[in-house]
Amino acid sequence: MIRAAVAGASGYAGGEILRLLLAHPHIEIGAVTAGGNAGELLGAVHPHLTPLRERRLADTTVDVLSGHDVVFLALPHGHSAALAAQLGDDVVVIDCGADFRLESADAWSEFYDTSHAGTWPYGMPELLTGSGPVAKQRAALGRARRIAVPGCYPTAVSLALAPGLAAGALTPDDVVVVAASGTSGAGKGLKPHLLGSEVMGSMSPYGVGGVHRHTPEIEQNLSRAAGATVTVSFTPTLAPMARGILATCTARLAPGTEAASVRAAWEQAYADEAFVHLLPEGQWPRTADVLGSNNVHVQLAVDERAGRVVVVAAVDNLTKGTAGAAVQCANLALGLEETTGLPVAGVAP
Amino acid sequence: MIRAAVAGASGYAGGEILRLLLAHPHIEIGAVTAGGNAGELLGAVHPHLTPLRERRLADTTVDVLSGHDVVFLALPHGHSAALAAQLGDDVVVIDCGADFRLESADAWSEFYDTSHAGTWPYGMPELLTGSGPVAKQRAALGRARRIAVPGCYPTAVSLALAPGLAAGALTPDDVVVVAASGTSGAGKGLKPHLLGSEVMGSMSPYGVGGVHRHTPEIEQNLSRAAGATVTVSFTPTLAPMARGILATCTARLAPGTEAASVRAAWEQAYADEAFVHLLPEGQWPRTADVLGSNNVHVQLAVDERAGRVVVVAAVDNLTKGTAGAAVQCANLALGLEETTGLPVAGVAP
Amino acid sequence: MIRAAVAGASGYAGGEILRLLLAHPHIEIGAVTAGGNAGELLGAVHPHLTPLRERRLADTTVDVLSGHDVVFLALPHGHSAALAAQLGDDVVVIDCGADFRLESADAWSEFYDTSHAGTWPYGMPELLTGSGPVAKQRAALGRARRIAVPGCYPTAVSLALAPGLAAGALTPDDVVVVAASGTSGAGKGLKPHLLGSEVMGSMSPYGVGGVHRHTPEIEQNLSRAAGATVTVSFTPTLAPMARGILATCTARLAPGTEAASVRAAWEQAYADEAFVHLLPEGQWPRTADVLGSNNVHVQLAVDERAGRVVVVAAVDNLTKGTAGAAVQCANLALGLEETTGLPVAGVAP
């Protein structure tokens, strides 16, 4: 058995990694660590992880994390670099934080206000990388020792739009995205606007006007797919549900592109993917359908009157949007079958 | 007391009209009628309307509706024209259906597949009509005998964008709107995708690609405000809540417009409005804050990187989005103070 | 106009009092005060109270609260006595806290761990007091200067069971109550289990085994109605909704009581009440039907096999369960019509 440690196991992302590892046939759970919750039983922090309820959270230290084959980091931004540097080059380190996602140090500084830690291979295997009709990010991940897991919104948006941009069916210069997320995407921090009384029955936007930190990550992914600079107007909204992202993504139909031919780009891109699915024409994604699974459901329509293509993607922000991608990347890094242990059906209704 | 009848009282819109009329100091409730529910007690159909629980739903006929000062029609599309024609020119008829909203018979036919019944004064008092810096639709409603109540999405979207378009701060040619609605907007029809088990915990889009019937109504309103043809990419989504619309509306910042000056258009447009409120800078609308009220909460941000202005509006689809607008219009038509009897605070949390 | 101050206006109960006062024809809102939120605008704390958004929260001091005709206290337990003592005997003080509800100093000490502040007239006008077939608590409230507003659970449970106990149709010795409450009943405190991510999609009990502080208040009310000591097994549960209490209350059918005759006790008790309604046979209360209203919906069934009567009551914990009762009591104390300004229809769906 491969032995895994999970740092930051008390948060929602850490909890979801543990849930997935419990069902993984080749990975066993070693150390589980936390910050403020260190010393507590997992049963008190994550009562849904019944088989782990007697496991105690340790402090997040190099000592505790050492001696595992793979270490999952689910830490607040800025905490991964120092730890990873001490973990040994042979250990697979999967970072769920943002620290190593961006290539541009300037973009990092603008959005995160600290100095850039560096760039690791970006953990979105299905992302078209634009260097050929079927070139995908997967190529960079096999046997990698360090992988940066994508953000949840960038996962939905990038997989929604990349095929059309890579195929030249969409123009790169005026992409507009409005996405709704469940509250678990905001984490477990005690903030008044995240109280159940405030979120139930309510929709609200946040980070409006291009200031959300996932904006440069989305633009980086889409620009690579397009082979050109993509600018995105991105508005996230908070929805009254615990999990799920629904990203409604629009881009202008490229001049000269026939509406009827647009769909082929997505069909071709995802025909062989295990987790990314273009739904049958006319069927639209629902976040409930991917809940708890590693799936991405995608659908699109061409609005010829408005001159735009609308692509909608649904993911579970905690599964494919974070922990599922982390396990998927670990599988690739460890030389396992990419889909090993990952849920392929949503929990609905 | 002014005497009102409500036709289609068994639906959600009809029920909300009755809820508002119960609190109206100058209107008393006369006949309440229905189609399939005729003969039932209101207490069985709308148990929340406690004081009306002994009232029995009559058939929707001209005879029953005659003899009232004002008749509210909350009927399926296509049923208003024949009834209204027989109600007498002196009776105020407020139609919550779509039949008389559109000016273009072609647009009607394209989206509704029937022949156009005509056009009534459009019941959105606060809408800028573009013929001057403060010209508003209110001018067409005082003492009107026939009024077409706007659709719920058009209410949120039009009030969100009209000030910027009228002021020339936004370009009219590439408006993109993504809106989330509570399930009551879809009515009380028994459709599988509206079951609680299906909608709770789930977000999903529908009517994607410019096919939703509110599209031409939005374009009509915005084109009038802009004094130019506005094209909209409109994507509605269904959110896990019973009430509320959150419309995220974006348009390109007009060339030569200074970002800092944009906000003034909204401040000027709504400074004196009782129901439409530009929130203080940095505070964003939440649908829960307008629940059950006739308010519209609006906020905007300029995204200079993306070259777009993002305007977000929240309304209660059943109140300001339908029944509240209907009562507000009735007040104007009847010569009452426009705000009479309308709730000015939301029911939160 | 009568002038009212609201102390503790930043919480959910305080906010609801303000919402109701905004619609009250004879009361105007004077000082609004808070603890930690003092200095903030109401618009930041309660964005749903649109007309009050420019009002600033003052500190909760005697000076600020003085000079009003009525003062509503919505403070944490233990803070009312000192304030009330300094407010002048002619001022109407309506306390939404628990401090003055209990008659037994022992019960207070057992459940609240502090010394007993005293007992004020108990603000549940519709409660049968057992001293005669129609004797109700209302008699103690007219022109009272100090009133203790009941707790939310005791409101639902007491109004559900009192008629049967007073009529001798139910035995007092083995009452079992299980109640579900929306999260606003737990207040605005930042506790992990109240996060939206934790409560949405989940039901859970708390305070199990007779330890919830509303237990002695329920027993006090029911014992008075029964004219005998009533013991209650009370289990509250947290439901995934912001507002509402559904109390399922059972007691044993008194020996010799005919099942068919049981209902009459409730019919007689509530026939003339404006807010407490026994629903038509076969129709069961739903919390949504009373949302935002001052109504209590009640229904019952006799289970002859089990030898128990099941009575279910629905209230909005913030309205009739707190703020609505407070305004109702203020109306009585001020000599106004008891129902003045109070919503008689729920906001549904």
Place this chain on the structure above:
Amino acid sequence: MIRAAVAGASGYAGGEILRLLLAHPHIEIGAVTAGGNAGELLGAVHPHLTPLRERRLADTTVDVLSGHDVVFLALPHGHSAALAAQLGDDVVVIDCGADFRLESADAWSEFYDTSHAGTWPYGMPELLTGSGPVAKQRAALGRARRIAVPGCYPTAVSLALAPGLAAGALTPDDVVVVAASGTSGAGKGLKPHLLGSEVMGSMSPYGVGGVHRHTPEIEQNLSRAAGATVTVSFTPTLAPMARGILATCTARLAPGTEAASVRAAWEQAYADEAFVHLLPEGQWPRTADVLGSNNVHVQLAVDERAGRVVVVAAVDNLTKGTAGAAVQCANLALGLEETTGLPVAGVAP
């Protein structure tokens, strides 16, 4: 591989069986059948079952169902007997309907209004059967060819109370249960009260007064555990969530039983169970913690003042409450490890 057919695959129970079988290492999915949905693709009916989306629903006939090792029936009540009779005695038939659960033909007739089809081994392995300190229903299920899967409420209630009744710590004569269920328990039928607009934000009871069909099943289970006739006052309520049951169960503390000794009965009963867990003292079940899993979380408290023990159990009505139990029973019948393929962690938050 063992080959399974699922009849009634278009409903929620059938869909959940398929979800679980997708993760089962030794069972492959053969025929999937339906009534009104026959001919449709599974992708249209259960879009969350992504890997099965191309599978087409066949008619529910003996021909289609024949030739499988195990047949799961998820049919409306009354449809199982005729089918099962033709399926061959060597085929394992797991019936999720009520038809074969009750031993008493009289109870069946009283609650279901049809004639009794018979009694199959009852599929609740962990149920104490009272014939000894550790005698459980599991003994009747190994290698059985016909198994009746328990109802969802009876699962939660029986596992909650059986240990205390079997140990004599609870008196059997006045059990009171109030349970909250998610809406999926009511199935996919198109009924107005199940619309999302009606259930979100609302709690309501149904089947009050001993008329719910699960009442005799609960009494049968508890009577067997107690070795005495148990009478239950059972009130189910509908909660605003898609999945989950929270059962609050109370019984009187048996005379002479010491409160401190009560807990031992549950500890002993479930110490070795894989799916039924007595939580650590002070931690209470939440339905979200068992969502999508086959777990039952149980906790109890003794209320000495009221003379009652309160036991709360949480299950997912579709998993352990139906489909999980079905697969667990199939495992036993097929000679597999009982826990094979069943999720042991909930999907939270």
